[in-house]
Amino acid sequence: MTAIISISQLNKTYASGLVALQDVDLDIRRGEIFALLGPNGAGKTTLISVVCGISTPTSGRVTVDGHDILSDYRAARAKIGLVPQELYTDMFETPWATMNFSRGLFGLPPNPAHLEQVLRDLSLWGKRHDKIMTLSGGMKRRVLIAKALAHEPGVLFLDEPTAGVDVELRRDMWSLVRRLRDGGVTVILTTHYIAEAEEMADRIGVISKGKLILVEAKSVLMKKLGKKQLTLHLQEPLVEIPSGLSDWGLTLNNDGSDLEFTFDSSKEHTTIPVLLRRLGELGIAFKDLNTRQSSLEEIFVSLVTERR
Amino acid sequence: MNTATQTLKFNYHAILAIYKFEMARFKRTLWQSLVTPVITTSLYFVVFGAAIGSRMGEVDGIHYGSFIVPGLIMLSLFTESVSNASFGIHMPRFTGTIFEILSAPVSAFEIVLAYVGAAATKSILLGLIILATANLFVPIHIEHPFWMAGFLLLVAVTFSLFGFIVGVWAKGFEQLQFVPMLILTPLTFLGGVFYSIDMLPDGWRTFSLFNPIVYVISGFRWSFYGSADVGVGISLAATSVFFLLCLGLVWLIFRTGYRLKS
Numbered sequence: 298m299t300a301i302i303s304i305s306q307l308n309k310t311y312a313s314g315l316v317a318l319q320d321v322d323l324d325i326r327r328g329e330i331f332a333l334l335g336p337n338g339a340g341k342t343t344l345i346s347v348v349c350g351i352s353t354p355t356s357g358r359v360t361v362d363g364h365d366i367l368s369d370y371r372a373a374r375a376k377i378g379l380v381p382q383e384l385y386t387d388m389f390e391t392p393w394a395t396m397n398f399s400r401g402l403f404g405l406p407p408n409p410a411h412l413e414q415v416l417r418d419l420s421l422w423g424k425r426h427d428k429i430m431t432l433s434g435g436m437k438r439r440v441l442i443a444k445a446l447a448h449e450p451g452v453l454f455l456d457e458p459t460a461g462v463d464v465e466l467r468r469d470m471w472s473l474v475r476r477l478r479d480g481g482v483t484v485i486l487t488t489h490y491i492a493e494a495e496e497m498a499d500r501i502g503v504i505s506k507g508k509l510i511l512v513e514a515k516s517v518l519m520k521k522l523g524k525k526q527l528t529l530h531l532q533e534p535l536v537e538i539p540s541g542l543s544d545w546g547l548t549l550n551n552d553g554s555d556l557e558f559t560f561d562s563s564k565e566h567t568t569i570p571v572l573l574r575r576l577g578e579l580g581i582a583f584k585d586l587n588t589r590q591s592s593l594e595e596i597f598v599s600l601v602t603e604r605r
Numbered sequence: 606m607n608t609a610t611q612t613l614k615f616n617y618h619a620i621l622a623i624y625k626f627e628m629a630r631f632k633r634t635l636w637q638s639l640v641t642p643v644i645t646t647s648l649y650f651v652v653f654g655a656a657i658g659s660r661m662g663e664v665d666g667i668h669y670g671s672f673i674v675p676g677l678i679m680l681s682l683f684t685e686s687v688s689n690a691s692f693g694i695h696m697p698r699f700t701g702t703i704f705e706i707l708s709a710p711v712s713a714f715e716i717v718l719a720y721v722g723a724a725a726t727k728s729i730l731l732g733l734i735i736l737a738t739a740n741l742f743v744p745i746h747i748e749h750p751f752w753m754a755g756f757l758l759l760v761a762v763t764f765s766l767f768g769f770i771v772g773v774w775a776k777g778f779e780q781l782q783f784v785p786m787l788i789l790t791p792l793t794f795l796g797g798v799f800y801s802i803d804m805l806p807d808g809w810r811t812f813s814l815f816n817p818i819v820y821v822i823s824g825f826r827w828s829f830y831g832s833a834d835v836g837v838g839i840s841l842a843a844t845s846v847f848f849l850l851c852l853g854l855v856w857l858i859f860r861t862g863y864r865l866k867s
Contacts, residue, residue: 311867349708352867371616371710379708385701389633401622402709444705 300324301376301452301483302348307357309343309507317343319507321357325452325485330478332498332515333487334597340507341487342382345454349379361452375403378450380441382457382487388430392421392440395429396447403448415446418473435466442473453477455486459493471497491594503600510600518596525590527569529556529576529583541579545572556583619711620719627693627723638689639731642681646735649677650742653799664801665832670743675826676798677739678732682757683764683793683818685731687785690724690768695781698773698864707866713859717769724765725758732757746829752837753828759844760821766851773864792818797826802834817847 302325309318317340325331335341346352348359350370359366364373387395396412416422419439424432429440438458445453455474459467467490474484474497488494494501495515502512511518534553548557560568576583631638654670661669697703706716739745747753775781796818802810813819814835824840827833833840858865 346867349704351704351707353862371712374708374710377708379704381701381704383701385704387700387702389630394629398622398626399705401618401625402705402711404616404618404710406618 299327301327301362302485303358303360304344304348305358307344307347307359308355309340309347309352310355317507318347318354321504321507321509323502323509323512325483326500328478328481328483329499330474330484330486330497331500331502332494333485333502333504334491334494335487335504339504341504342456343507344504345379345456345485345487349377349454350374371404375448376451378445378448378453380438380445380453380455380458382460384434384437384441386429386437386440386444388428390429391426392416392429392432392443393425395440396443399444400447405448411449412443412447415443418476419443420469435462438462438466442470446477450482452483452485455484457487457489459488459490467493491597495594503597505600519590524559524561524595525588527558527560527572527586527588529558530554530585531556532582532584535581539579539581542575545575556581616709616711616715619709620715620722623706623716623719624723624726627689627720628726630693631689631723631727638685638727639734642685642731643734643738646677646681647738647742649673650739654742664804665830667830667832668743671745672801672826672830673799674736674739674743674745675829676793676796676822678735678757679760679818679822679825680790680793680798681735682728682732682760683789683821684785685728686724686761686764687768687771687789689727690721690765691772691775691781691784693720693724694769694772695775695778699778703865713856716859717766717855721762721765721769724768725761728761728765729757732761748831749828753825756821756825756828756841756844759848760825763844763848763851766848766855770851770854770858773858792816793822797822797834817843820844821847 302323304321304323307318307321308316310316321340321344333341333344343352347354348361348366350366350373354367359373361373361376364370364376366373390398393412393416396415397407400407400412413422416425419442421436421439421443424436429437432440442455442458458474459470462470471493474486478484486493486497498515500512500514501518503510528550531554535549535556536553538547538549545558549555550557558572650670650673653673658669658673663669664672697706736745771781771784775783795813796816797813802813802819805813820835820840820843823833823835824837824844827837827840857863
């Protein structure tokens with residue numbers, strides 16, 4: 298898949314001396330949903346701000362669909378829609394007026410049919426002539442998305458799109474993002490909600506202290522870094538790990554009734570049968586077993602913690 | 606996905622969008638934007654034109670009530686141009702909606718043209734309404750109508766540019782009011798709105814010549830009555846210098862991203 302956004306050796310140092318981005322290299326593929334994860338202050342919003350033209354890079358190069366964001370900023374920005382983290386909108390305007398404003402700002406003539414479609418998709422059509430200040434928080438967020446889609450962008454940045462919204466709206470938003478992707482829009486989202494990235498992203502980037510720690514397909518990331526845990530519920534509790542099992546790194550829990558084994562998910566097929574055979578040889582019987590895979594959240598926490 | 610903006614050379618849709626947005630705000634606040642200055646100016650005519658003016662006789666051969674008309678128009682033009690332009694750009698900064706302007710395919714020139722154009726339109730409209738209002742109170746003769754229109758446009762654009770700078774510079778609404786209230790209004794009152802600087806003692810007259818507002822009001826008054834405190838060429842030059850200075854500062858703001866971009 299070709300890259301729609303190419304970021305190379307991007308650095309951003311604020312006037313205060315704060316280094317927000319360090320040597321970031323990243324390619325966003327056309328038509329994918331890319332989730333950028335990172336703790337507060339990691340540089341997620343700065344990265345988006347630089348690509349969108351809100352912040353000036355200190356050094357490095359960014360192109361959007363082949364257009365440099367500095368030397369060919371008009372063409373680059375025309376491709377991008379941005380939904381900011383905060384509810385920045387003109388509260389005295391109506392959704393209809395503010396969408397027309399956004400479309401005009403991006404150099405396009407009025408297109409009522411397109412705006413109607415976007416508003417209907419976002420369940421805002423009935424509220425199009427209401428003042429934004431009278432809408433609920435969730436609706437205001439949807440208005441921001443509507444504004445970002447008013448000029449039919451090829452790339453959509455969603456900065457913490459579901460921060461502070463209820464579960465139902467979050468599900469609606471996920472569904473909308475998938476529909477946009479299906480329509481050919483590349484979506485880049487930053488999020489604190491790991492479940493959001495786990496649910497939607499094709500690829501995941503983790504940023505910490507301004508550095509991009511890794512970029513990986515979600516499935517590969519889960520497989521590569523995900524740990525699996527096997528729990529054996531023993532028929533007879535053990536006082537300690539038998540010496541014959543000392544090399545396995547097992548732990549005893551629940552007063553010796555549960556034997557836990559944490560293993561690399563990629564070696565699942567070779568290690569578990571060996572362990573079970575070894576337990577049989579030692580006469581350790583179990584009445585039940587279950588396995589559990591580490592979530593993206595656990596992977597993320599371990600990655601960020603390692604860097605601290 | 607759109608393709609129209611790929612080849613965009615001049616984003617007139619964006620200029621129109623910002624301009625219409627600003628004019629819509631003007632309509633929403635019509636009372637404070639238009640009616641208040643008209644009432645205030647009418648009160649000036651009642652107080653200075655009728656009550657005090659009747660005892661003043663003539664200034665430079667012009668009836669006092671008529672004499673103060675150009676100055677009063679300029680007084681409103683200065684304050685309204687600065688207020689409208691500064692509020693126009695400060696509000697998006699305050700509410701955070703500036704992100705949309707900065708991330709749009711709009712050049713600095715187009716942004717300024719839209720905000721300053723809207724602010725200048727509003728203040729010119731106001732100036733013309735005050736002129737019409739004044740005509741109800743005193744006889745007015747405009748000797749050089751084209752010069753009058755030219756000065757009106759130049760001053761409205763110049764002070765709107767100045768207001769744009771103030772709006773970017775101000776960190777809050779208090780600072781936004783600081784320049785029009787504490788600098789511009791006193792300079793205007795001391796700039797010959799209600800008197801000719803020839804009426805001042807020599808020392809004060811020389812001192813007044815350091816006030817740039819004197820030149821602006823003088824030039825505008827010349828377009829009405831053909832007489833002025835300073836030569837019309839000097840007035841035009843002084844106003845043009847201020848215009849270029851403001852233009853330079855606005856260019857610097859966008860060049861450096863001062864208080865707009867991080």
